[in-house]
Amino acid sequence: MSTFVEKLRQYSKPGYYDEFDYHWTMTIDLDRCTGCEACVVACQAENNLPIVGEERFAQSREIKWIRIERYWEGEYPNIKMGFIPMLCQHCDDAPCETACPVYATYHNQDGLNTQIYNRCIGTRTCAVYCPYEVRYFNWFTYTWDEPLEQQLNPDVSVREKGVMEKCTFCIQRIRIAKDNAKDDDRRRVRDGEVVPACVQSCPTEAMLFGNSKDPEAKVSKMMKNTRGYTVLEELNTTPSIVYLKKVHA
C-alpha cells in the first residue's frame, strides 16, 4: 500500500510527465482538410472497428474513432461548409481520466490518454465527461460476416460487449517504432517514424504526427503556426491535438 501511495504522490507531482522522452502530438491543418473521410476508413481498417449495421447506426451506436464534423456557416447563396476531423484529443488534463472508477483510462508517460479494455467495467462515465464526444461504447459484441474477419489487424485486439473504446493514436504503431529504435540502439524514435493510420492516409497531407518534446520535430514547428488553436480551449483540457484554422480569403 505504501508503494502505491508513494507512486501516486510521485505521479501527481507537477512536472512529473515532463521528464519523459515523448509527448505525442498531432496537428491538423483545416486549410488543407477537404472532409474526404479517407482517415475514417483508414482507422476502421487499422483498428478493427466493427460494422454495426443500419439499425444500430440509427440508434447512434456507431463506432468511429475519428469522424468528420461538419458545420454550416451563413445561408444560401453565401454559405460555407467547415469540416473538422474529430478524434480523441489526448488531453493532458483529461476529464475522462478523473471520472473512471477503475482506472481503465489513464494518462501514460508518452502523453497518451490510454484505455485498458480488460479493466473497463462499462460505467460509461468517461463518455459523459468527454466534451469532445469521442468515446464509443460497445453495446454489443460485434461479429464480422465471413470471411471479412480475415482482414482484422492482428496487432490490435477486438473489443467485446460492455467495453469503452476510442482513438489510441495507433499505439500499436508507436510500439513497433519504439521496438525498432531499441533494436537499433537508439534511445528515441526518429521524427516521422510513427505515423498513425489516419495521418498516413490523408490525401491532402492535412495531418501531422510526432513528438512535441523534440523541438526539431515537424509537429513542434507546425504547432507554433499562428493559425493554431485547440478546440474548446476554455475548458482547460489541454488537448494534444492542435488545429490550424482555415484561411478565409
Next chain:
Amino acid sequence: MSKISRRDLLQYIGAGGIGVAGGVLYGEGVQRKVELLIPQVIPPEDYSPGVATWYNTVCNQCSAGCGISVRIREGKAKKIEGNPVHPVSRGRLCARGQAGLNVLYNPDRIRTPLQSADRGSENTAEISWDDALTTIGSRIGRLKIEGNAGRIRLLTGRTRGHLDELFAQFMNLLGSEHYQQYDFTYPSALAAANKTSFGTDVLPYYDIENADFLLSFGADYLGTWLSPVHYSLAYGNLRQGRQGQRGKTVQIEPRMSLSGAAADEWIAARPGTEGLFALGIAHVLVSSGSYTGNDRDEWSSALQAYSPSMVSAETEVSEDTIVRIAEEFGASTASLAIAGGATAAGTNAVASVVAVNALNHLAGNLGKPGGVILNSAQAFPAAAGSSPAGLQGALDLVAAMQAGDVEVLLVHDTNPVFSLPHNVGFRQAMENVPLIVALSSFHDETTAMADFILPTNTYLESWGDDVPDPGVGFPVTSLSQPVVAPLYDTLPVGDIILSLARQIGGELPIHMPWASMEEFIKDRWREEYDERMSEGQDQNFEAFWQAVLEAGVWGQPGAAAGGQPESSSSPTIAAIADPVSKFAGDETDYPFVLHPYLTATFLDGRGANLPWLQELPDPMTSVVYGSWAELNPVTADELGIEEGDVLEIESPAGSIRVPAFIFPAIRPGVVAVPIGQGHTSYGRYASDRGINPIHIVATLMDKQSGDLAWAATRVKVTNTGERLRIVKTDGVTRTLGRQILGPGNDHG
C-alpha cells in the same frame, strides 16, 4: 495425409491466427470449432509468422490508377495504403481505395462458376470450369466457323494496359469488331473537347498544385473527378504547400460538392449555363485588354455576343461577379480552368468544355506549371486505343441486341443495367441474346441476366499492368501483382480469355500461346525491355522485372510526355458555340432540375456492396445506408417539405420515391439525388436499399461526344405524405459560437 495446396495451407494458418483475436467472439455461446494446425514443411516465399510483408500493386476502385501497397500478415491482406513511390497516389489513398479489402473478403463473392436456370433470378447451379468453358468455347467456335463472328460481342468496363490489348486481340482473332467499353464515369465530353482544343483526346495533366487561381466548372476534383487522390494532395499544396502564397479556388455548380465546400467561392449558376459563364469570363478577359495575344481580334469577334450583361441574364450570376472573377483570373500568374460533373453532362457538354478550355488558352497556361500539361499517348504498354463509347455505344449495342444481331454477349466489370437510364432498355434487349456470359466477381443487375457466370479474381488476386489516365506529365506504367492467393475457385479474367482461346482453337492459341495473364504480361514487358535496351547495356530482364515488381511502378520522371500542346487557339475559337444545355421535360410540368451526382464512396454504384463505405457518412450530409433527395431550405419551406418526407420525383422518363433532405447549399429549383444506391441484386450490403436516380434520367445525349447528358432532365416533386427516417450522424450543424472551427472563423 491428403495433398494440401499452398492456398489451403495459408487458409489454415489464417484460421489459427484469427483464433486468438476472435476468442472474444465466442462469449455469446458459439462453440469453438476444431482447428487443425499443420506445420509448414516448406514455408511459402516471404512468409514468417508475426512479420508483415508489403506488396505493391494497383488500385482498381476507380479509373485513376493509384499505386497501392498492401500489408500481408500470415497470407492475409490486412491494410491497403498508397504506394509512396507511385506518382499518382504519392503514398496517399482515398476511402474507396482503402475499402478494397472489402472487395477481396466480401462475403457475397461468387465462389464457383455458375449456370443460371432462368434469367433474372438467383436460381443458379454450380458447374465445373471445364464444362463451362467447353460449352461457351464451342458456341463461340461454331459462330466463328460459320463466319458469324460478328454476332459475338464483348462489353467491359474501363480497361487499360495489357488486359485491354488481350481483349482486343481475342476479338480480332475471332473476327468480331465488337469489343466495346461502357463506364458511366468516363469523361467522354472532356476527351472530345480536348481533341478540339488541344489536338489530342489523351487526358492532360491539370497542374492544380502550382496554380494560383483554380476555376472549376462542376469538376469535383476532390471527390470523383479523374484522379481524386492525386488532386487532393495537389489541392493541399495549392493552399499551404508554398511559402507565403496561397492559391485561390472558385467552384461553379448547382449543388455544393466536396470541392465546392473547399472553395473560397461557390457559385450556383443556373443549371446548364456553366459553359456560357466561361464564355462571359473569356469575353471580359479579351475586352478588358487582359489578354494581349496576336489573335486578340479573332477572339474578340468570336466572343462578342457573350457580354457580361447577356451572360448575367442567362446564368443568373451578377455582372459584378462575372467581371470580378475574370479580373482575378486574368491577373493571376498561374490560372487554371477545369470542367467536369454537370457542366460536362448537358446536351451541349462538349461546347461547354471547349468554352472552359478557351479560358486556359486565354490564360496562356498550356504546358506551363500550374496549367494544362499534355500527356502523350504512351506507347507502352501498347495502347489498344479503346475508350468507353458512352450512351451512343450503349444504344448501338441495344439496337443490335433488339435486332437479334447478337448471339453471344460477354460482359466484364461493367453494370449497364444499373448505370444506364431505364429508357435505354438494356435489360429488355439482353433478353434477345441467346447466350450471355458474365465474367464477374459479384452478382449484380447485369450478371443476373447471364446464362453463365464465370467468377473472376479480384484485382488483389490478379496480374495486370496499367497506364494511369490522366497521366502525370511523364511516362508511367504500373504493374499489379496478386498480393494473396485466390480465395475461391476463381480465375483472373485474362486467364479465362486465354482458356477460351485454347478451347475455341484454330489460329487463336497460335497467336495467344500464353498459359496465363502473368506469362502474357511478362512476355510483353520482356519484348519492350529488349527493344529499349541498346546493345552494350546490361541486359538483365529478370533483375529489371523484379525491380519493377517491387516498386509497383516504372516511370521516367525526366522525360517529357512528348505531347506538344496545340498552341494555336484557332481550333478553339472556331469551336466556340452556344453552350447552353437543353432539358428533357418542359418547365411548367416539370419545374425542378434533377441533379444526380456521383458520390466519392459509391461512384456509379460499384462501391455500394462494401460495408465500410455503406457505413461511411456521406461527406456533405452525414447520411449513411440509403438515398435521399436534397432540396434548398426555402424551396422545401414553400412546398411544406421536411426532412424524411417521402417525395415522388417524376421525370418524363419515370419516377422514384425517396426521402427529402434539407440541404442549405443547393440552388432553389434543383433537386439533387446521389448515385450509387438502389441496387436490386448486389449482395447483402447493397441490395434493396435506396433508389437509383440514373434510371429516371431522360436519354438525351451530347451530340459531339455521344455521351449521356445525365444532368439535363427536369422533374416534378410531390410530397407523398409518407415518412422515412434518414439515418445520419449529424446533430447540430452550426457551431453556435463555440469557436470549433477556430477563433474568428465562427460566424454561427
